[in-house]
Amino acid sequence: MKLPGTPYKDVDLKEGRIPYVEDKPDAKYRFSAGIAMSRFLEELKNGRIMGLKCLNCGRIYVPPRTFCSYCFKPTSEWVQVKDTGIVNTAVVSYIAADRGRMDKPLVVAVIELDGASPGMGILHKLGNVDPEDVKNGKIFGKRVRAVWRPEEERTGSITDILYFEPMEGD
């Protein structure tokens, strides 16, 4: 079907036949980590995953927060949780940040950590996982363990954990 209007191509934009003004943001931020996230990030350097417990309802939040989302009380008790857990959900992503297609897909999962309340956990990458296991659902409920960056290379970042991988025998 022939559509009305004047067709144009990329080259028309590049050669200035269609007027436009180019600009880009220069926005920079330094996000204060605050009480909960500061300790969480600092403890990652020590190979520890910390949560905060609500003494009202008993939920253990990981990553930690100073308030309980469900009973709106302050959380006040620090709890170390394990670096193991089960896969709640996972995805095989082929899309890179620039929207290009990645040859080797990234497997990302939500992991419910041992010691945190059910349903509480962190989002991280999965390594040493066959993408087919994500596609066919075998990954759900699989036990995984954190693979840490060498201690001297840790910076107090979520990337101090390189990825989670399936535990042997599971």
Next chain:
Amino acid sequence: MPSDVYIIGVGSTRFSPSTPELSFKELMFEAAVKAYNDAGIDARRDLDAIVSASEDYWEGISIFDEYIPDQLGGVLKPVFTVSGDGLWGVIHAYMLIKTGAFNIVAVEAHSKASDIVDINSIWRMAFDPYVIRPLIDNPHVLAGLEMNIFMENLDVDRDAISLVVSKNRANALNNPIAPYGSDVDPDMVSESRVVSYPLRELDISSYSDGAVVAVLAGETAARDLGIDAPKVKGVGWVSGSSYIEEWDYASPEFVWRAAQMAYSQAGIDDPYDSIDVAFIDDRYSFRELQSIYALGLNDGYSLNELMYNGVIYPDGDLPVNPFGGYLGCGYPLLAGGLLKLYNAMMYLRSAGPDTVESALVMARMEYPSPSAAVVILGW
């Protein structure tokens, strides 16, 4: 008949030039806990909805409204964001209650200005990209354009404007949440460094971090809680043209129209006679006098006389920004209007209904938006 709407609780953090010890969520939580405690409500049980005021560029997080619920007690409740100043949020909450479908609604706004590495780079993104951005990159240029013609057209003295700074910085000394209270001599203002003539450094409110939450309720909910609270007598909000070349820089009509909307709802014919105290825009010193004029609050006085005769000082006929305004509390970005509302509530409560019948709260959406909101509170 729609219910009257009351402000049944307010909570605020202390405002500060920077807050590296707290995340934005922790700052919001502190204000929310204080406000809900002030209102005597259980957020999880009693809140019907939450309105937050924020804009993604100020936060550094896209789709920021998704980051609102947890720290305000709003998980699995109706929550939405107004992309503008918190006073617009108050008006949205007021309208929600007026529908009859909501009884208790909280409004939140905050500033984490200190988390922004170069704040002018954010202001710059607010300007029109075609014909303004290539020319100017900071809002103080526009403030200078306003101030110059305002002083000329309305015959306002430099000394009168400098006195606004002295007054508000001194007023902030009596406000426990204000960080910029000080004894500033008017000459210090007039001789401070020129930023964009005639605007000088001390004419500009410094930034501040902080969070404010207000709790609004309909008549039944307020009565059930047993709270004798000020009610919202009228609201108004108006936007002018976004073409900054077309503004009336001396006397902003959008402020006047927003006020007329609020006065009409509140049944106010003579604003000077009816309004006992005003908490109005002073992002820049001259704006306080400019706003008084646009709000019709100068009565028979010239703008110079308002200062020289002490009319708008705390013990004058019409105290204006008696707890320090932005000049004394800092300019907390989109939390500005709610901060003014918080100060108004403190004033109303301490003065009591026998002394103060009506308080006017006014905020502007900052450059390049020509928008104003007015809320009139009273007993």
